[in-house]
Amino acid sequence: MAMMLQKNTNSASGFFNRRPAFSWRLVIKDCLYFMVLAILLGGLLNYSLLLNAFNGALIPRIQQNQLAILKSKAAQLYGISVIDIASSKKLFDDKLAIFVDARTLQEYEAGSISGAISLPARELLRKDIDPSALLPNKETVLITYCDGGDCELALDVATDLAGKGYQNIFIFGEGYPGWAAAGYPVNK
Amino acid sequence: MKLLQNDYLHLMVRLLIGAIFVYSAVPHILDTMGLALSIYNYRLFPSSIIGISAAVIPWITLLSGLALILGVKTRAASFIISALLVIFISLAVTSIIRGLDIDCGCFTGIVRKADWMAVSEDGIMLVCAVFIFFFDRARFSSISLIKQLVFQRKNYEGAL
Numbered sequence: 001m002a003m004m005l006q007k008n009t010n011s012a013s014g015f016f017n018r019r020p021a022f023s024w025r026l027v028i029k030d031c032l033y034f035m036v037l038a039i040l041l042g043g044l045l046n047y048s049l050l051l052n053a054f055n056g057a058l059i060p061r062i063q064q065n066q067l068a069i070l071k072s073k074a075a076q077l078y079g080i081s082v083i084d085i086a087s088s089k090k091l092f093d094d095k096l097a098i099f100v101d102a103r104t105l106q107e108y109e110a111g112s113i114s115g116a117i118s119l120p121a122r123e124l125l126r127k128d129i130d131p132s133a134l135l136p137n138k139e140t141v142l143i144t145y146c147d148g149g150d151c152e153l154a155l156d157v158a159t160d161l162a163g164k165g166y167q168n169i170f171i172f173g174e175g176y177p178g179w180a181a182a183g184y185p186v187n188k
Numbered sequence: 189m190k191l192l193q194n195d196y197l198h199l200m201v202r203l204l205i206g207a208i209f210v211y212s213a214v215p216h217i218l219d220t221m222g223l224a225l226s227i228y229n230y231r232l233f234p235s236s237i238i239g240i241s242a243a244v245i246p247w248i249t250l251l252s253g254l255a256l257i258l259g260v261k262t263r264a265a266s267f268i269i270s271a272l273l274v275i276f277i278s279l280a281v282t283s284i285i286r287g288l289d290i291d292c293g294c295f296t297g298i299v300r301k302a303d304w305m306a307v308s309e310d311g312i313m314l315v316c317a318v319f320i321f322f323f324d325r326a327r328f329s330s331i332s333l334i335k336q337l338v339f340q341r342k343n344y345e346g347a348l
Contacts, residue, residue: 030264053239
């Protein structure tokens with residue numbers, strides 16, 4: 001391989017087109033220059049982000065941003081609202097809502113919110129599942145959820161259900177990871 | 189084999205990969221928080237790694253892309269880009285295996301899921317970066333153009 005690189009370097013024609021002979025040491029040295037410059041520029045221009053990253057404030061900020069994005073997307077579709085974890089737990093405790101797991105059946109079986117029903121988004125959108133068999137009353141309060149983060153399966157299921165006439169739909173933005181992390185009841 | 193040592197082919201591939209990486213880096217530099225969010229979605233990294241990556245990777249990408257466009261330190265730039273692409277491909281493959289339905293975070297404002305399509309596109313770019321590394325050409329680099337200009341000026345002044 002080194003010979004091939006050497007040959008290519010030497011084959012450059014003309015006085016102007018000469019390159020220094022290939023050496024890994026030179027490549028690594030140049031890479032280090034790039035890295036040092038990038039670290040200096042990135043570090044100086046983003047010191048507040050780095051501070052947040054090291055004092056543990058970055059992830060809560062990211063999660064807030066994600067919820068804000070999800071809320072704005074949900075609000076544009078049939079006026080569906082995003083519900084927070086405290087309100088979801090209240091409805092769960094009072095047995096006033098049905099939780100709808102929008103993830104795949106395998107993920108649902110691996111772990112889901114206690115008492116939730118499985119309506120995988122892909123099957124629902126392909127019309128492989130009829131939700132009215134599982135949810136006959138269209139006035140039931142439904143809380144859809146998926147994996148949190150930027151997972152949009154809960155949004156897809158909520159939109160589909162709203163289009164089918166279900167009237168009280170909420171999206172639980174934190175999803176199953178948020179529920180499990182809070183120590184709330186789960187099925188495993 | 190002769191085609192692989194063609195100066196024009198090398199220039200074309202170099203400019204293409206350089207432009208893609210500059211195009212990808214600039215919005216990330218302007219929206220570091222957005223990139224941090226994309227990295228967080230992979231659910232693999234702690235807060236400190238997310239912060240460092242979001243702050244530094246766009247600058248590495250920008251510098252490498254500019255170096256490729258200008259034809260300066262092209263071996264080092266293509267080496268860095270290859271390493272980044274290997275990381276991006278590994279991340280996309282692990283997220284597919286884990287069944288995550290997430291945006292890859294490659295380009296701000298363009299929805300590009302971390303799926304097999306993204307893996308194959310990154311694979312093609314990796315082949316291009318490896319090509320730039322192994323078949324490095326000095327012709328059409330900014331350094332050789334400057335050398336030529338300086339030489340021509342000296343000749344012109346000598347003739348006077």
